Amino acid sequence: MIRISLDAMGGDFGPAVVIPGAAKALERHPDMVFVMYGLQQECEPILAKFPKLKEKTTFHHCDVAITMDEKPSAALRRGRYVSSMWRSIEAVKSGEADAVVSAGNTGALMAMAKFCLRTMENIERPAIAGIWPTLKGESIVLDIGATIGADAQQLLDFSLMGGAMARALFEIEKPTVGLLNVGVEEVKGQEEVKEAGRMLREANLSTISYHGFVEGDDIGRGVVDVVVTEGFTGNIALKTAEGTAKQMAELLRSAMSRTLMSKIGYLLAKGAFDRLREKMDPRKVNGGVFLGLNGIVIKSHGGTDAEGYAAAIDVGYDMVRNALNQKIVQDLKTYHARRLPPAGPEEAA
Structure with a gap:
């Protein structure tokens, strides 16, 4: 039990x-x-x-x-x-x-x-990890709001904890981990993020595979299994994604009810729209984990x-x-x- x-x-x-x-x-x-x-x-x-x-x-x-x-x-x-x-x-x-x-x-x-x-x-600091729907399935993103700011060691700790969650939730033997940054080049970003990347490369961990830096649009694409950032950025990314999903749903609903032809088109494609609604339903990925x-x-x-x-x-x-x-x-x-x-x-x- x-x-x-x-x-x-x-x-x-x-x-x-x-x-x-x-x-x-x-x-x-x-x-x-x-x-x-x-x-x-x-x-x-x-x-x-x-x-x-x-x-x-x-x-x-x-x-x-x-x-x-x-x-x-x-x-x-x-x-x-x-x-x-x-x-x-x-x-x-x-x-x-x-x-x-x-x-x-x-x-x-x-x-x-x-x-x-x-x-x-x-x-030193716990993190909140969330499940994020992607084009490839689901990813884990942390921290999404537990603490503001993080140094390089804390970002590495988040990477280890997020990797362990991916192994537990997705049953992946060696999940890929990326650090959220303003670019994928190693010279870009804040010093703490660059230092965390260096530490992850040198650690050569057996439980996770360090992918490198990822950008905001990589989250939804499912480029990595685990996306690591600090709580301020992670929470903004989460709220932005939730708001965008709601906005797209409203725009789609409005477009489908505008004319008779659009209503007929909706009925013909209802199965596809139902699958899209299921994929975008935030209830399906509810539950942040305190790590x-x-x-x-x-x-x-x-x-x-x-x-x-x-x-x-x-x-x-x-x-x-x-x-x-x-x-x-x-x-x-x-x-x-x-x-x-x-x-x-x-x-x-």
Whole structure:
């Protein structure tokens, strides 16, 4: 059984989306059980509508729910130990759950997760990794908003963690990794990015294949399995892509309804449009993974529906089933062991 902890109060719609989403995920993965935290008076009437889910759920009442606009520092002060968000994370720390999923306030979730679970050894900053639809399938992009700025060592750490996630999610033996830059030439870009590229080339890692620099348009083309950048740039790229997808959908809808001939053309090509809609549906790739923590934390989009929330649970399920954190720990251990200077005669003795 894979045990998933749920912050039922997180997101724009709380248990009205979380509980139906969990029910959908359970249909796809009957080997899951849930530990749910939330306000009893709001959750239990909805949970009663899904008897199969209720049978596989342990519910815990919490008096405090973190709001979507609450500052991380205030949320940590008010909600530590007592909120549905904190207690759902704490379930991972205590071993009651294998992963936690929340659609709540991103800043508060990151602050509580760092405080409760702590970062892995040799990781200074965690990163949020997102799944990105491409022409070739899917890629992983990180960081998409956990921290602003990153030095060369942190970008290398992101590369290792993103590579481990690609191995866990896509089951690729040696994923390709690229650093997001303003050009593919080695002389271009900020010094930290160029230095990270040099370090990745020289490291000659066995778990990832360093491709080099990639540009913004390479993300959607699926040039590499993992795209690495710092959180400011990554978040802008993510929001731009989401906005462009919505814009294209609106333009297409408008064009298809403009004239009688366009409406007939739409009906004739409906199958193709349905496949395009499925490919561009952001709900299908919902679920950002917090990498670098001593526990698996999945952030669902706050405004998603039940289908999107189920997709976030699916990501958590896959990360546990494919031993994400064990892969990251081993990759980091191997890399840092190679960086240590050889032992002298006295140390060897």
